[in-house]
Structures are given as structure tokens and as C-alpha cells.
Amino acid sequence: MLEFDHIARIRARCTTRSDVLLGIGDDAALLQVPANTQLVVATDTLNAGVHFPEATSPADIGWKALAVNLSDLAAMGATPAWCTLSLSMPEADAAWVDAFLDGFLELADAHRVALVGGDTTRGPLSVCVTAHGFVEAGSALLRSGARVGDEIWTSGTLGDAAGALVQLQAGSAVDPALRERLDRPTPRVALGRALRGIAGACIDISDGLLADLGHVCSASGLGAEIELAALPASAALRSAFDEESRRSLQATGGDDYELCFTAPETMRSDVERAAREAGVEVARVGRIVAGTGVVARRENGEPWTPPRRGYAHFA
Amino acid sequence: MLEFDHIARIRARCTTRSDVLLGIGDDAALLQVPANTQLVVATDTLNAGVHFPEATSPADIGWKALAVNLSDLAAMGATPAWCTLSLSMPEADAAWVDAFLDGFLELADAHRVALVGGDTTRGPLSVCVTAHGFVEAGSALLRSGARVGDEIWTSGTLGDAAGALVQLQAGSAVDPALRERLDRPTPRVALGRALRGIAGACIDISDGLLADLGHVCSASGLGAEIELAALPASAALRSAFDEESRRSLQATGGDDYELCFTAPETMRSDVERAAREAGVEVARVGRIVAGTGVVARRENGEPWTPPRRGYAHFA
Numbered sequence: 001m002l003e004f005d006h007i008a009r010i011r012a013r014c015t016t017r018s019d020v021l022l023g024i025g026d027d028a029a030l031l032q033v034p035a036n037t038q039l040v041v042a043t044d045t046l047n048a049g050v051h052f053p054e055a056t057s058p059a060d061i062g063w064k065a066l067a068v069n070l071s072d073l074a075a076m077g078a079t080p081a082w083c084t085l086s087l088s089m090p091e092a093d094a095a096w097v098d099a100f101l102d103g104f105l106e107l108a109d110a111h112r113v114a115l116v117g118g119d120t121t122r123g124p125l126s127v128c129v130t131a132h133g134f135v136e137a138g139s140a141l142l143r144s145g146a147r148v149g150d151e152i153w154t155s156g157t158l159g160d161a162a163g164a165l166v167q168l169q170a171g172s173a174v175d176p177a178l179r180e181r182l183d184r185p186t187p188r189v190a191l192g193r194a195l196r197g198i199a200g201a202c203i204d205i206s207d208g209l210l211a212d213l214g215h216v217c218s219a220s221g222l223g224a225e226i227e228l229a230a231l232p233a234s235a236a237l238r239s240a241f242d243e244e245s246r247r248s249l250q251a252t253g254g255d256d257y258e259l260c261f262t263a264p265e266t267m268r269s270d271v272e273r274a275a276r277e278a279g280v281e282v283a284r285v286g287r288i289v290a291g292t293g294v295v296a297r298r299e300n301g302e303p304w305t306p307p308r309r310g311y312a313h314f315a
Numbered sequence: 316m317l318e319f320d321h322i323a324r325i326r327a328r329c330t331t332r333s334d335v336l337l338g339i340g341d342d343a344a345l346l347q348v349p350a351n352t353q354l355v356v357a358t359d360t361l362n363a364g365v366h367f368p369e370a371t372s373p374a375d376i377g378w379k380a381l382a383v384n385l386s387d388l389a390a391m392g393a394t395p396a397w398c399t400l401s402l403s404m405p406e407a408d409a410a411w412v413d414a415f416l417d418g419f420l421e422l423a424d425a426h427r428v429a430l431v432g433g434d435t436t437r438g439p440l441s442v443c444v445t446a447h448g449f450v451e452a453g454s455a456l457l458r459s460g461a462r463v464g465d466e467i468w469t470s471g472t473l474g475d476a477a478g479a480l481v482q483l484q485a486g487s488a489v490d491p492a493l494r495e496r497l498d499r500p501t502p503r504v505a506l507g508r509a510l511r512g513i514a515g516a517c518i519d520i521s522d523g524l525l526a527d528l529g530h531v532c533s534a535s536g537l538g539a540e541i542e543l544a545a546l547p548a549s550a551a552l553r554s555a556f557d558e559e560s561r562r563s564l565q566a567t568g569g570d571d572y573e574l575c576f577t578a579p580e581t582m583r584s585d586v587e588r589a590a591r592e593a594g595v596e597v598a599r600v601g602r603i604v605a606g607t608g609v610v611a612r613r614e615n616g617e618p619w620t621p622p623r624r625g626y627a628h629f630a
Contacts, residue, residue: 021353025534026458027390027519028357030450033348038336041431042343043399043445047438075342084358086443116356123362128401128443130358135345143341203342219340 006097006120010085013101017114020082029116031082037134042072048125052183053168058096060183061127062104067185068206069131070111071257074192075204077141078133082116083108088123103184111189141195141202141261143219150200150262152224152286153271155188157234158209162253163241177236185257191282194274195261202261208252209285210306213260213294223291226251229299232283251296252306262288321412321435325400328416332429335397344431346397352449357387363440367498368483373411375498376442377419382500383521384446385426386572389507390519392456393448397431398423403438418499426504456510456517456576458534465515465577467539467601468586470503472549473524477568478556492551500572506597509589510576517576523567524600525621528575528609538606541566544614547598566611567621577603 011024022030033039046065048054056064066083073080085104089096097120108115113131160181167174168182188204195202201216209231217224231250241249263271268284275282296304326339337345348354361380363369371379381398388395400419404411412435423430428446475496482489483497503519510517516531524546532539546565556564578586583599590597611619 022455022457027387027517028355028393028446028448030391030455031354031356033354035350039346039348039354040343041346041397041399041445041447043401043433043443045401045403045434045436045438045441045443047403047436047441050437072342076345078343082356084356084445086358086360088360088362088441118358119360121360121362122365123360123441124439126360126362126403126438126441126443128358128360128441130356130399130445131343132356133343140337140345142337 009094009097010101013105014115015109017112020114020116023114023116031116034134036137038137038140040073040076040078040133040135040140041130042069043128043130044068044072045126045128056183058099059103062100062102063107063184065127065129066104066107067187067257069129070187070189071185071204073131073133074187074189075141075202075259076135077139077192077196077202078135079193080111080113080131080133080189082114082132084130085115085118086128087118087120088126089120090124139196141192141199143201143203143216146201146216146220146222146262146288147264148222148288148290149264150288151265151268151284152213152226152260152262152288153282154209154232154258154260154285155191155280155282156256156258157232157237158205158256158258159237159246159249159253160234161185161255162249163237167240175236175240177234178240182255185255187257188259188280190278191259191275191280194278198267198270198274199261199263202259205256205258205260207254209260210251210294210296216260216262217292217294223289224286224294225289226286226294226296228296228304230283230285232281248307324409324412325416328420329430330424332427335429335431338429338431346431349449351452353452353455355388355391355393355448355450355455356445357384358443358445359383359387360441360443371498373414374418377415377417378422378499380442380444381419381422382502382572384444385502385504386500386519388446388448389502389504390456390517390574391450392454392507392511392517393450394508395426395428395446395448395504397429397447399445400430400433401443402433402435403441404435405439454511456507456514458516458518458531461516461531461535461537461577461603462579463537463603463605464579465603466580466583466599467528467541467575467577467603468597469524469547469573469575469600470506470595470597471571471573472547472552473520473571473573474552474561474564474568475549476500476570477564478552482555490551490555492549493555497570500570502572503574503595505593506574506590506595509593513582513585513589514576514578517574520571520573520575522569524575525566525609525611531575531577532607532609538604539601539609540604541601541609541611543611543619545598545600547596563622
């Protein structure tokens, strides 16, 4: 099978949008960005065995490859529009590509994202996606927007994806609810949009809450205090891990793709309304403080040291 | 070394532009597309051992990874502006990243392209670049723009990169001029820009002239005839290969990243002026005809059959 056949296969299944003047099938895509908006662009690659377990189903790989990029757009408060896909595979396997597209396009269609270009090449299994979206000028949510006294919020529950990975690596039974969170993360696009004008800073949690909140602190030139007991946990995580393990997963486990954001205390009801509109639970988990770095505290106020802080490639 | 250190390293060396509202360092880049223009987006991945020989220097890999994407923008007549870079490496090697950036940023700076985001991850060596550019509304050069009777042109010389690859794979000495063309292709950005309003169809030659012209024919619903003797050859290619081998390389060898374009005979002097302005040689190599498919002819008019037609991944 030639590369062109893969591309024809992908092209046949893509939906389009009126702002795609030219999609798959030329040297490049031709796109119309709406007036008075800014373009938001994120790129992330998933490699087999690094970003997903080797045995992950092709549909889940497709879903996740797009999800992690839409999550970056969500963290900016952007509306997704288009994506490109660069797919490297060890061999030509039409059934694999079809299954991959099942997951990829399910998520793309749910967010009205058009796949407008890319390539398929021979190589170790790797998926690089670039996602494009828009925000009205000046309304993007930045990492640098935190202020002293802001409350820190997170969406959904934390530690689920990392919990699944721990179970998987231990060779034990993997809780299906946790596995679903690892394989099919939900980009919080509606929440990110709803938080424009409300949140100060925003980031998505891909490397673990403490690590990602650390990026917000660095960008804002401030510090943060987190109440360990306030971190939201799913029922599945509570039943699968003891308290210490669970808290470690919640504070440092990556791959949940929830949003972590800050807002002044006076905006508390606005945050709660935005979350209701977006259909997502949110929890207040800490506060922005003067200084640097992120401190997590136990109920008794003592600082808690994570056994492992964030997910480090090359570590 | 952590991923963040690589990113800091890359960020420190990047130049920026006034239309980059937010570059490397947040969840996504924030970019301002100029009014009255359309956005042009191309994505291409290079994998070690597939798109470049394993022993290619990191600087050449960096150059080529950007060049093949700028070549796609050139084929649309677009002005490059921004790119993202997704770099997968088997191990953390700061010296390798620095050398890679030497080549990547040399070409980026030459075209005023700002690197605005991306990621670095662990995995087999692979480089995915997404390039963004602009064209004034309605002025993009498309594959579908060929008309019956149009003359077919190519820029530069053909077959050089494929010639280097043949020498390399044979284990013989590789001509430095040919090797330079394989490792450091020149995206014909100025020529693509100069051809707006002159060329009908345009494509860049990445898979070989016959294969890529075939895409123009398919998109335009027409056929093409090529005069084998008219294909431009470098002195290096002439001296390194006999005539039959040379012609095969010129007609079917990929990786040259020259432009192939069509224009009405009445525009011949406009084409030549555009090429002079862009500082690139161009050659008339054939004609668009009714029908389908591409026929290459020898001097005596007999059709010539290539021993191998284009470069097919997964073939």
C-alpha cells in the first residue's frame, strides 16, 4: 500500500467546515481565520511505549492524540477549528488506520474540528498532531495570569490516568473506569471557553498537578499552596488505592488533562456557574501566594513531599 | 535532562516576530494572522532511516525538517511566518539538540520564520514540523490550476538528491554537490511568491517529477507530456551517472524540493522574469494535454518507461 492510498482513505472519512478553503489533497491547507480573532496553535506527539502503553487500541491512540492537543487549546480558552495529523507506522495496515480514525474522528467530530492535512510515513509508531483554534483578541487564558490571593481550582478528578498506569505496570487488573481515563481523556474545551474573563491563569494537567501548577507559578512570578485533602478523587481511585498512594497520584500523576486555573475569591460564584454551564465539576484546591514554588499541605498544615514529582521525559 | 530543559534551550535561541503574541512557553502559541490573508498550513515528518540516512548530521536533519515544510508553502505561493517543532529523540543529548538547532534555525532565520511551539519527547529519532504562512485571498497556487496547452516548468536541477542516495546506498564515494542537495534542499519560497498570478498549477517535487506532476494532472483532470531531454541536470549529476541512469533519476528521483508548475505559453516571458527575480533557473520540460496520466518521451518521440516511479513509502 502506498502513502497516497492511506491519504485517500483518511480524506474520504473527513468532515469539513466552511472556513477550510482547501483541505487534504494539495501541498498545504488553505484556511480562513475569522476577523478579530487570534490564532491558537498547539503541537504534541505521542510515541508508542512512552505516551501510551504498546497494547493500547488504535482507536484509543487516535482519540488521545487529538485529545491532548485539544486540551492545550482548552487551557487557552480557545475554540478548536482545525488539525493536521502526521502518522508514522511500522507497516502499511489499512485496518489499523481505519480503527485509529474511528477514535480520532469521533473526538474531532464532537468538537467540529476538521482534519485538513498531514502525512503518513513509515517509522516506529508515532502520532504528531497540530491543533488550531481561535480566541477573540485579548481573551486567551495564559499561564502568567495568576495574582496573589487567587484561589486555585481544578476540574474533574485527579490521578485516575496515573492510577491506571500503576495497575498496568504492576501487571494487576486495571480498573475499567481508570483505564478509560488513561486511554480517552476528555479535553475540557467547554470549560476553558466558559472561563474566559473569569480565570486569571490556566493550564492543562498533563505532567501532574504540582508540576503544571509550577509552570503557572513560574510564568506568574508567584508561589502556590495546595491542600492535599481538597484534591478531587474519583470513586474508582478511592477504592483502588490507599490514601497515601492516592494522594500521590492526585498531586503528581500526569495524563488526566483536567484544567488547573486561578481566579480571585470574588469570582467564586462565576467559576461555579461557568463549570455548571460546561457540565464539569470543579474543586477549590489551594491559593496563589507571594514567593516561588508549589507547597502541598496535609490537613495538619505540614508540608507534604511527593515521592515523585511530575512525569519527566528522559528522566 | 528533563523535557523542560530542552524547551528552555530551544526557547533561548529562537528569534520572534511582532505577529507572535505568545510563543514557546504556554499551552499553545497565540498568533495574529494579517487581515485579508488566508492561512497556509503544511505538516511533514522526517523519520531516521526513512527520510534521511541514519548518519546524517543533526544540523542537516534540522535544516531538512524545516525545508521540506517551507517547500510545501512555496508550492502554494505563500510567505512563511511560523512553525512548530515536535522532536522525538532516543536519549537526552544537549549537544545533539544544539547542533540540530544550528541547521533548523539557520533556515528559519533566513526566511524570518519564528519557532512558536512544539514538544520534545523520548522515542526513536523523528522530527515533525508544522509550517504556517500567508497568501493574499485568492492568490494561492493550487495543484488543480493546470489547463490544456499550458507549458510545464521545473526549477533548478532534478535528480541530484536521488543521485546522492544511490551513491550512498552503493557504498561508493558520494559527490559533495549531490550530497548537499540531499541534506540541505533549498525551498523555492521566492520563486513560489513570484509565480502568483503567473503559474496555473504548482507543486513541489518531493516524490519525483513524474509522481508529483501526476498529482497535478489528477487534481486538474488532465494529462501531461514530458520531454526527457529537456529535464535540467546539474554538472555533478552528469559527471556521476550515465545518460540512462541520469534520466531516470531526473524523472523519478524524489527529495529535490524543486517546484514544478504550469503556465500558458503567452506567460513565458513572465515566468522567466519571475525566475530571474527569484534568482532561480527554470526550464520548460513539457506540456499539459487532454486526457490523464503523465507520459515522458525520448528525443525520437517514443514513450519512456521509468524503472521505478516515484518514492513510495510502505512499497
